[in-house]
Amino acid sequence: MSDMQQGERSPVVVIGGGPAGLTAAYELQKRSSRHKPKVFEGSDMVGGISRTESNNGYRFDIGGHRFFTKVKEVEDMWHEVLKDDFITVPRLSRIYYREKFFDYPLKLFNALWNIGPYESMRILLSYFKWQVRPYRKEESFEEWVINRFGGRLYMHFFRSYTQKVWGISPKEIRADWAAQRIKNLSLFKAVWNAISGSNDTTSLIEEFQYPRLGPGMMWERTAEIIKEQGGEVHMRSEVVKVNRKGNHVTSIDVKHWREDGSAPVMERVEGDHFVNSMALRDLIHAFDPPPPPEVVAAADKLRYRDFLIVTLVLDHADPFKDNWIYIHSPQVKVGRIQNFRAWSKEMLPDQNTASIGMEYFCQKGDGLWNMSDEDLRALASKELEQLGLARATDVIGAAIIRQPKAYPVYDGEYRAALDTLEEWILSLDNFQTVGRNGLHRYNNQDHSMLSAMLAARNILGEKHDVWTVNVERSYHEEFEVKKPTPEMKAALAAE
Numbered sequence: 001m002s003d004m005q006q007g008e009r010s011p012v013v014v015i016g017g018g019p020a021g022l023t024a025a026y027e028l029q030k031r032s033s034r035h036k037p038k039v040f041e042g043s044d045m046v047g048g049i050s051r052t053e054s055n056n057g058y059r060f061d062i063g064g065h066r067f068f069t070k071v072k073e074v075e076d077m078w079h080e081v082l083k084d085d086f087i088t089v090p091r092l093s094r095i096y097y098r099e100k101f102f103d104y105p106l107k108l109f110n111a112l113w114n115i116g117p118y119e120s121m122r123i124l125l126s127y128f129k130w131q132v133r134p135y136r137k138e139e140s141f142e143e144w145v146i147n148r149f150g151g152r153l154y155m156h157f158f159r160s161y162t163q164k165v166w167g168i169s170p171k172e173i174r175a176d177w178a179a180q181r182i183k184n185l186s187l188f189k190a191v192w193n194a195i196s197g198s199n200d201t202t203s204l205i206e207e208f209q210y211p212r213l214g215p216g217m218m219w220e221r222t223a224e225i226i227k228e229q230g231g232e233v234h235m236r237s238e239v240v241k242v243n244r245k246g247n248h249v250t251s252i253d254v255k256h257w258r259e260d261g262s263a264p265v266m267e268r269v270e271g272d273h274f275v276n277s278m279a280l281r282d283l284i285h286a287f288d289p290p291p292p293p294e295v296v297a298a299a300d301k302l303r304y305r306d307f308l309i310v311t312l313v314l315d316h317a318d319p320f321k322d323n324w325i326y327i328h329s330p331q332v333k334v335g336r337i338q339n340f341r342a343w344s345k346e347m348l349p350d351q352n353t354a355s356i357g358m359e360y361f362c363q364k365g366d367g368l369w370n371m372s373d374e375d376l377r378a379l380a381s382k383e384l385e386q387l388g389l390a391r392a393t394d395v396i397g398a399a400i401i402r403q404p405k406a407y408p409v410y411d412g413e414y415r416a417a418l419d420t421l422e423e424w425i426l427s428l429d430n431f432q433t434v435g436r437n438g439l440h441r442y443n444n445q446d447h448s449m450l451s452a453m454l455a456a457r458n459i460l461g462e463k464h465d466v467w468t469v470n471v472e473r474s475y476h477e478e479f480e481v482k483k484p485t486p487e488m489k490a491a492l493a494a495e
């Protein structure tokens, strides 16, 4: 397989076995026989937030995970790994608000019908008002949305849901999040899409790909390939320390948790290069010696939003056809509801039942997070009934997964903090950080993977800025990573 003996391969330590960590290892192995990736994953499952959990044969995601990308190399890797195991799924999703279902993406006549002529007129007037006199500066999510959709539509369709997702006022969320999430959609464009049937914006994708057994299938297969090719993937292996001498990282300390519950074993693992995908805040606290105090203070400013899913099994087939429904109504706590059969029939062992994921946005340690599993099951069943989707007595099973650090928060402090962290991490000569929480960026799998691919290529001598993935490039751009030109290389070397 290589021109060198296995023992001579340069060890590359990868922290985290989610999409980013596994992609870094996969890409490295694909391009180099001189390196040996060693992945250390703290939990007992690969895939990170993109894993697939299961309970009595019912498989479910941590939220539904669509596979959609404009990045050719990501798309290529998905197909290289999963081959025929991808299915194409038509997207159907709606918004539930004021006891009515609104098609999403917006369908003009459905929206007008639901909202009524009087309110529709007010939405339009408000839109024109804000077009004439917009906010001069778009710093918050609220200002960004109002400038594009008007105050009235914002109040109906953005305010309460955003508040649910983030648990803070949309005034406190930076406009960056809207720009990343909603991209260049506006009321005008949304209406035009509805009339013309065209659709060109990230959040409005009409069909998507999905591994037939859920996203975890992708990451389980990737881990197998890495191992088949001589790489290592260590499970239950939590990285607790990143040791450095000045700006050079020398090793990590790993706590290997035992499956049988016996005392964990510590190990020091040396490496020539290091790629991290654990959350930035945790990473900074793992460095030994610690970074300068201002860097530690910056890490402490990063905040996260947590998430939990209560997957209910019903004694009858799907109560609705949608893949998922956004629940804007403030009367219930649930934020989004998944219907896993609409993603793939193979997610359910019994087609006479339904598997419904009730998604709650929360904060670790708050009332929801701390609720017992029985109480969560009761709450989710009650809310499903309250929404008229099924009776609480139809529920015959439930599984609950709590996911800490599901979302990096874009609040007023994060940008400056991130700049400080980026600067310090870039000063390390053999250490890179990638992924979603590894970059504190609202990245989907594709951008988490792209940053990891670029990190792997940097190890092989290319020069890519992983910190700009999903920042400067437009999602609509057909983007393929190019090798740097000699001029670019010279310019980077001179920096």
Ligand SMILES: Cc1cc2nc3c(=O)[nH]c(=O)nc-3n(C[C@H](O)[C@H](O)[C@H](O)COP(=O)(O)OP(=O)(O)OC[C@H]3O[C@@H](n4cnc5c(N)ncnc54)[C@H](O)[C@@H]3O)c2cc1C
Pocket: 015, 016, 017, 018, 019, 020, 021, 040, 041, 042, 043, 045, 046, 047, 048, 049, 050, 062, 063, 064, 065, 066, 067, 068, 237, 238, 239, 240, 277, 278, 279, 307, 406, 407, 434, 435, 436, 437, 438, 443, 444, 445, 446, 448
């Ligand atoms: C509700 C929800 C819905 C989503 N929907 C989609 C979607 O439809 N499509 C899409 O493409 N993306 C979606 N995403 C985003 C997607 O989940 C992420 O982009 C992706 O999982 C990020 O990959 P990652 O490897 O960077 O991080 P993670 O998935 O967070 O993986 C990091 C891994 O590192 C491990 N780890 C952490 N600390 C340590 C440590 N100290 N030692 C060892 N291991 C450690 C963790 O256990 C984890 O396995 C969604 C996310 C959420 C929350």
